[in-house]
Amino acid sequence: MTFTKTRRGVLRGFATASALALLASLPVTQSVRAADATLIAAAEKEGQIVVYGDPFTVPLLLKAFGAKYPKIKVTSATGDAWQIYNRFVAENAANRPLMDVMYQAEDTVITAKTSGYLANFTSSEAGSLTKLGLPAGGGYVRGNGNLIMFAYNHEAMAKKPLPKDWTDYITPPAEWEGLGAMSNPGSSSATFATVAALYQTYGAEKGGAILKGFRSAKGELNPSMGVMATKLQTGERPLDFFNITTAVSGIIAKGAPVTMAVPASGGVAQFNAIGISAKAPNPNAARLLTDFALTAEMQTIFSEAGVYPVRSGVASPKGLPVLTEVKLMDLDLEKALKDRETILNWWATSTGFSYR
Amino acid sequence: MEHGRRFDRLDDPRRGHRRHPGLVPGAHQRSLRADAGTARDDADLHPALHRRLRVGLDRRPRIGLFNLPTKGLGLGEPLDIYTYAGLIWTIGIYIAPYVMMIVASALRNMDPSLEEAAQVAGLSRVRTMFQVTLPVVAPSILSGSVLAFVISIGLFGTPVLLGMTKEIYLITARIYLELQQFPPSFGIVAVLAIYLMVLSVIANLLQSWALRGRSFVTVTGKGFRPRIIQLAAGRYVVAGIIWLYLLLTVVGPIIIIIAASISTYTWSGKFTWNNIAFLWESQDVRSTLWNSLFITILAASATTVLGLIVSWITARTRMRGRQFLEHVVLLPMSVPSLAFALGVSFFWLWVPWSVYGTVWIIIIGLIGRYISYSVRSITSSLIQIHPELEESARISGFGWGSTMWRVTLPLVLPAIISSWVMVYSIFISELSMVLPLYTTSSRTLSILSFDTWAVGEFSLVASLSLLQLLLGVGVMWFVTHITKQRQIAAI
Numbered sequence: 001m002t003f004t005k006t007r008r009g010v011l012r013g014f015a016t017a018s019a020l021a022l023l024a025s026l027p028v029t030q031s032v033r034a035a036d037a038t039l040i041a042a043a044e045k046e047g048q049i050v051v052y053g054d055p056f057t058v059p060l061l062l063k064a065f066g067a068k069y070p071k072i073k074v075t076s077a078t079g080d081a082w083q084i085y086n087r088f089v090a091e092n093a094a095n096r097p098l099m100d101v102m103y104q105a106e107d108t109v110i111t112a113k114t115s116g117y118l119a120n121f122t123s124s125e126a127g128s129l130t131k132l133g134l135p136a137g138g139g140y141v142r143g144n145g146n147l148i149m150f151a152y153n154h155e156a157m158a159k160k161p162l163p164k165d166w167t168d169y170i171t172p173p174a175e176w177e178g179l180g181a182m183s184n185p186g187s188s189s190a191t192f193a194t195v196a197a198l199y200q201t202y203g204a205e206k207g208g209a210i211l212k213g214f215r216s217a218k219g220e221l222n223p224s225m226g227v228m229a230t231k232l233q234t235g236e237r238p239l240d241f242f243n244i245t246t247a248v249s250g251i252i253a254k255g256a257p258v259t260m261a262v263p264a265s266g267g268v269a270q271f272n273a274i275g276i277s278a279k280a281p282n283p284n285a286a287r288l289l290t291d292f293a294l295t296a297e298m299q300t301i302f303s304e305a306g307v308y309p310v311r312s313g314v315a316s317p318k319g320l321p322v323l324t325e326v327k328l329m330d331l332d333l334e335k336a337l338k339d340r341e342t343i344l345n346w347w348a349t350s351t352g353f354s355y356r
Numbered sequence: 357m358e359h360g361r362r363f364d365r366l367d368d369p370r371r372g373h374r375r376h377p378g379l380v381p382g383a384h385q386r387s388l389r390a391d392a393g394t395a396r397d398d399a400d401l402h403p404a405l406h407r408r409l410r411v412g413l414d415r416r417p418r419i420g421l422f423n424l425p426t427k428g429l430g431l432g433e434p435l436d437i438y439t440y441a442g443l444i445w446t447i448g449i450y451i452a453p454y455v456m457m458i459v460a461s462a463l464r465n466m467d468p469s470l471e472e473a474a475q476v477a478g479l480s481r482v483r484t485m486f487q488v489t490l491p492v493v494a495p496s497i498l499s500g501s502v503l504a505f506v507i508s509i510g511l512f513g514t515p516v517l518l519g520m521t522k523e524i525y526l527i528t529a530r531i532y533l534e535l536q537q538f539p540p541s542f543g544i545v546a547v548l549a550i551y552l553m554v555l556s557v558i559a560n561l562l563q564s565w566a567l568r569g570r571s572f573v574t575v576t577g578k579g580f581r582p583r584i585i586q587l588a589a590g591r592y593v594v595a596g597i598i599w600l601y602l603l604l605t606v607v608g609p610i611i612i613i614i615a616a617s618i619s620t621y622t623w624s625g626k627f628t629w630n631n632i633a634f635l636w637e638s639q640d641v642r643s644t645l646w647n648s649l650f651i652t653i654l655a656a657s658a659t660t661v662l663g664l665i666v667s668w669i670t671a672r673t674r675m676r677g678r679q680f681l682e683h684v685v686l687l688p689m690s691v692p693s694l695a696f697a698l699g700v701s702f703f704w705l706w707v708p709w710s711v712y713g714t715v716w717i718i719i720i721g722l723i724g725r726y727i728s729y730s731v732r733s734i735t736s737s738l739i740q741i742h743p744e745l746e747e748s749a750r751i752s753g754f755g756w757g758s759t760m761w762r763v764t765l766p767l768v769l770p771a772i773i774s775s776w777v778m779v780y781s782i783f784i785s786e787l788s789m790v791l792p793l794y795t796t797s798s799r800t801l802s803i804l805s806f807d808t809w810a811v812g813e814f815s816l817v818a819s820l821s822l823l824q825l826l827l828g829v830g831v832m833w834f835v836t837h838i839t840k841q842r843q844i845a846a847i
Binding site for chain 2: 050055056059062074075076077078079080082083085086087090091094096098108111184186187220221222223226227230233234250251254255256353354355356
């Protein structure tokens with residue numbers, strides 16, 4: 001067989017290559033669409049879905065989902081992660097399971113998984129996620145991320161030394177006295193993740209010295225990161241031991257004199273995770289919503305709202321460091337949850353604060 | 357109490373214009389949140405943030421408006437809101453309007469001939485006040501005091517927010533912290549809640565003991581018209597004191613809220629109308645506003661009606677167990693809203709009727725939690741009315757219903773309206789009770805502002821606060837207007 005290189009042949013070759021390239025992408029798309037069509041029909045037949053979870057991301061998700069699937073009635077309850085989790089547990093205990101999907105802090109989803117409350121599932125969008133989107137243990141999937149790092153009011157701290165690394169707190173400068181704030185790891189998932197990362201990274205002794213140093217500089221305990229963020233922007237407490245991007249990125253975008261900085265040893269990535277209840281009354285709608293949360297469309301909405309996407313190809317929020325590129329402290333959250341009491345008591349002993 | 361007395365019976369200049377502002381701390385009790393950030397652990401702090409922002413921003417270290425001038429003069433920072441005194445101040449000005457409403461309705465029902473007789477007998481105005489006026493309205497003063505006490509011990513947002521930073525923990529703060537934990541120890545929460553209920557019962561029993569065997573009837577078959585006390589030259593001094601109080605507790609904080617609502621962020625010094633436009637441009641605001649009004653008006657009306665029934669049973673009948681009924685109704689007063697809401701939630705989970713997850717569970721929860729406020733308000737007024745008025749009507753051939761409708765209700769109408777306005781003003785911004793019970797379809801303005809706070813939109817929260825303030829004050833004005841009787845105006 002011989003091939004003659006004619007212009008037509010070349011063009012035909014290009015056309016064939018283009019068609020093949022298109023076909024290469026089509027099978028996936030078509031199979032997904034075929035699966036979607038079946039799933040959508042089943043979900044619409046169920047006609048409703050109940051989502052519990054994070055007060056920031058869940059409304060965004062449900063607004064977009066409701067617009068795309070208007071035949072499915074959406075109900076949600078959002079709030080404090082552990083409180084919502086306890087509500088879910090109480091409903092299960094009363095044999096009145098209402099929740100289909102849990103979308104909230106990863107530690108609560110892990111707890112639900114290990115307690116046997118979640119269905120084991122794999123999202124059809126799993127292949128499109130970054131390495132951060134898929135937890136090692138499986139059984140659930142991450143929906144979006146947040147970054148925890150240093151935060152300070154750069155106007156109030158203009159003539160004062162700034163923290164560069166966690167270890168700076170072991171012997172804090174005198175100028176930091178009375179300026180710092182942190183929140184309670186017993187109630188805040190983000191705070192627990194950070195404290196656990198310090199424990200796992202530095203160990204009990206060095207990590208404890210960091211916490212003791214924070215307290216020695218008259219750092220105060222605030223009820224929440226939200227309270228800290230307000231004091232940060234007003235300058236009342238201009239040096240947060242750490243804060244989370246969801247709490248601070250919004251005020252930075254509005255021009256507040258606040259800076260977030262990644263510690264030299266690394267920040268902490270904290271995620272909202274998605275789990276489907278083992279007793280979900282609307283399992284198909286639950287699957288559809290979970291897959292939708294991981295689509296490029298929804299992940300882009302998340303990114304535009306200032307939270308980190310977990311899907312490949314979707315840019316990080318403007319003005320924030322790229323999560324996959326930023327230096328992170330290692331955190332084994334599943335292990336930390338097993339050591340939860342130990343870590344909380346270590347924090348309480350080191351800081352002198354009470355967590356409950 | 358003194359606040360209420362001054363507002364209602366004195367002829368200081370423009371007293372009519374002071375009733376509404378005087379109630380603003382109550383109407384607007386939780387209508388501004390100062391904090392941005394993750395909402396996961398902020399839920400129940402929101403009401404306190406409203407209050408703290410109204411009264412605390414001027415006394416906060418480094419940024420307090422009252423501290424800035426002294427700091428500039430090198431005199432340090434004399435005022436600190438994160439202290440016992442700060443807690444007392446914040447809670448005090450929050451509760452003052454409720455006490456005022458109870459005492460004011462009693463003062464309006466008081467026959468001035470009692471004071472006139474005292475003055476004819478040679479008593480000065482001051483002695484008349486101490487020896488006649490105050491003893492006559494003692495049930496209302498005590499009722500207001502007990503109400504203030506049990507509300508205070510049940511508050512947890514303010515103690516957590518202002519106390520935690522200095523490790524000042526009250527029982528309610530411990531309850532709050534426990535409910536934030538996993539796994540929660542509901543046993544500890546229950547025990548702590550029982551402590552509060554015991555305190556509440558003791559306060560109520562002390563009140564009953566203090567008033568036992570005494571008559572406080574001031575409204576009899578003899579007609580009277582409420583009299584305004586002439587203050588002569590002292591009127592300007594009194595007016596000055598009252599306006600200073602209003603400036604510190606109402607006007608100043610409202611100015612701060614307005615400034616915040618037109619700022620790009622906190623105190624940026626850059627102004628925008630976008631946050632105000634958000635109020636009518638946002639679909640979220642429209643839907644939550646409707647839910648809030650529906651829940652609030654229905655719950656406030658039901659609470660007032662049920663409160664009237666309980667008050668009437670305890671004050672006007674010899675029904676067995678009526679005292680027990682009153683004590684049971686008053687129990688939830690000192691239970692933190694969040695704990696009570698969780699109790700409501702768990703109870704309805706195990707009941708076959710399906711109000712769980714609907715708007716009705718919120719309404720039921722609000723009624724259960726706050727009916728005691730209504731009972732307190734109406735009972736204190738009802739015991740001032742002599743039964744002879746109702747007896748005369750019955751002798752004249754009126755049935756029970758007609759007597760109730762044409763005699764009793766008109767006489768206690770000021771207290772009924774006060775009660776309705778009081779619970780309405782609480783419900784319109786209630787968060788803690790709603791949070792564990794709401795779903796998408798029953799989301800309220802308070803939830804919306806909480807969610808907005810969670811993402812750091814401080815200025816939007818301020819604009820939502822203004823809306824809640826307008827809803828509170830606007831409805832008060834409307835209720836007053838439709839009664840068309842100044843002497844029975846609730847406010």
